Amino acid sequence: MANSLASKTFTALSDLHPNMANLKIIGIVIGKTDVKGFPDRKNIGSERHTFSFTIRDSPTHFVNATSWGSEGYIRSLSDSFRVGECVIIENPLIQRKELEREEKFSPATPGNCKLLLSENHSTVKVCSSYQVDTKLLALIYLPVKESRDFYSLGDIVANGCSLDGRIINVLAAVRSVGEPKYFTTSDRRKGQRCEVKLYDETESSFAMICWDNESILVAQSWVPRDTVIFASDVRISFDKFRNCMTATVISKTIITTNPDTPEANILLNFIRENKETNPLNDEIDSYLKESVNLNTIVDVYTVEQLKVKASQNEGKADPFYGILYAYISTLNIDDDTTTVVRHRCSGCGYVVNESSSTCTACNKDCLEFKSVFLSFHLLIDLTDHTGTLHACSLTGGVAEETLGCTVNEFLAMTDEQKTALKWQFLLERSKIYLKFFLSHRARGGLRISVLSCKLADPIEASRNLSRQGKI
Template identity: 90%
Template sequence: MANSIASKNFTAVSNLHPNMANLKIIGIVIGKTDVKGFPDRKNIGSERYTFSFTIRDSVTHFVNATSWGSEDYIRSLSDSFRVGECVIIENPLIQTKELEREEKFSPATPSNYKLLLSENHSTVKLCSSYEVDAKLLSLIYLPVKESCDYYSLGDIVANGHSLDGKIINVLAAVRSVGEPKYFTTSDRRKGQRCEVKLYDETESSFAMICWDSESILLAQSWVPQETVIFAADVRISFDKFRNSMTATVISKTIITTNPDTPEANILLNFIRENKVMNPLDDEMDNYLKESMNLNTIVDVYTVEQLKVKALKNEGKADPFYGILFAYISTLNIDDETTKVVRNRCSGCGYIVNETSSTCTTCNKDSSGFKSVFLSFDMLIDLTDHTGTLHSCSLTGSVAEETLGCTVDEFLAMTDEQKTALKWQFLLERSKIYLKFFISHRARGGLRVSVLSCQLADPIEASRNLSGQRNVQ
């Protein structure tokens, strides 16, 4: 079957010319945008739909293709193939690129041309990977930029504001992939967002944001601490909320997963060698909160059952997770002698030494790098009818969601307001998602991190407390 595909008369991307007609092009899809709708000027009140993708047929040649048509046609065509798959394009219209205008929003390509696909004349057919030459499939592992043309994450942090707004290339490993978050804008458009944490030899954590479904879908395939990516043409910006630099995937961006380059192989060896030495600390769960899908946590426990399970798990390195219907019995947010808010390093998320203003993890002067942010960091007690879990960690964005206020809003409160806030939670039954980690340094040998804490639905709490879905 491979021979039947290879024997067909395909036109190479390098040979494209505007006068060509009735041609076929085969290539591997290396980039793809979301479907978008625009008002149809010819038919007032209706919309035309479009999406673009980039195909490659050799080491040095790739080209952008754009399709226009009705919503049903465009969505059906877009759903018929993904990044990393091979397609055959038949009867495209070849147009000369308007370089400055088009490469502002589309991936930069070596070709002087672009392909236009029409609903009535052009077709795109998906090829099975068994039908195509292995050399074509291997192109997915080659970055579209020179393999040495990239910034390390340390370079980005060090250059700081001078890179704000710049479009650059990044080579990094994937530390965590967040769950997609869906939202509706003020003008009722639906959107999505996914945060990926990257790292390399120079930085332990760096945020990359995906706003389109295609890049989010690609990111969901990445295995944390085992995947390296080369992100060509991402936008770097300074995030005032985080007080740190971040990367954003844009319509120009093409991401190569596990690139086959010497630089990527060096980084891959680094993350493999350091995977056991520097595991993600459970204390980081709330900083890296988006990597945890709460829907996968279904086991409901009592405090007593949790303590029994902890004894059974003693000596095991892997954490376990569960749901607890309990009261917050200790919440010292109005005690001046208790530290509720601490400085954290925006590079890695760990607490910064307040005396020396140094992050011991990144080993950097945080004040010099302007990489410190304030974060909730407190210990709470959780109590149900079977006992109490002491010193559970409630930090970061989980604490903000639980208390219903930001750190800045909390710091602006009077002591009376803090006390009133505390009593909104004390002795109110909550549904609490927890992570448990066996640790001899922790009180009772069990380290507990709160992943989510919301007031419980009385019916759900009653049903679970009566014994349904409890586990031993």
């Protein structure tokens, strides 16, 4: 250890055995659960609170620690340290763990002991990283499972429902991290949820769900397309609603961020080399009308405010929505129709590579099976008195509603009719509902989709512009 800790005598986790007393242990926190409350059987009507964490002091040894006590004590103790910090534990009670019961809900550990922390006798202190040996700090980058013991995302998808309910290890890159969603259950318990999208060389997008605050805090630190994780003991489930496999972080899960293993380094090199060119499905195109209730979108912005809002949302996966009263300043529908109307795969909605007759998203020969359809594919500019939003996507049914014609009707028009249609919209103020979401393939890293665009009522527009929505 560094000089400030060198004089202290610590008991190694490998030397623990039940009923040892007056111990001092140092380790790095590699996992942690949320605080939970339970009815106190000894004091009817009151609750006892608890939380657990896992510490490690060597590549081969780590142990679970649990603390019980009053709500104030437990919450204060839990808030005093995070995953990745080193702690010194004094006077823990060493108990023999009950393998079958405890490892069903807690991380599997190599030894036969666990730590129990008492409110009256035990203490936990956080060490400054400057005080700690770098070898101890480096343990945060070592997975708790053998580095080759994992499923690729492609393997999970290929095995499908045969893995439903299984607990496995996953090595993957982080594609995006959603914003935490907070909710209250029917029995008034507060909860949270965060969805992380993963990918690797074998699968372009795979959902991992975090339900506890501790794993969500860790996930919020991940940099999309620049972070690799080794998630040990995640639960794999078949999501009937989405009709796909998903992973869930559970109380047994230990996640290692940017693990220092050969397999992780290969994946990290892959994602960095392909960051700009990898044709991953960055977003689901809105070729079908979005299933968004426009009545729920109420915030009115100017272009300038939307640009500020977008910059504040940089790096966040969840979309945001807004209303804009603006002019369509660019609407090139009287150009070559190949830039206006595209073939799309009816299986997934993505634009079909017509030269190869292949859908790049689902790798089906769409034209051969006639599973394509024609769809508007427009990029328009929107302008108000504060600026311009460039390359906003106007596609599918929304484009048909906006232009007032179907694709086939449009294709039957003469050039003069298309130009006349364009001038019905240019320089006329419209009420436009917009969706903004992260896309590494879009200009500025953000994709803007039009959800609805109709000529604005002048009185309504004037009233709303006079009290423009705040960011």
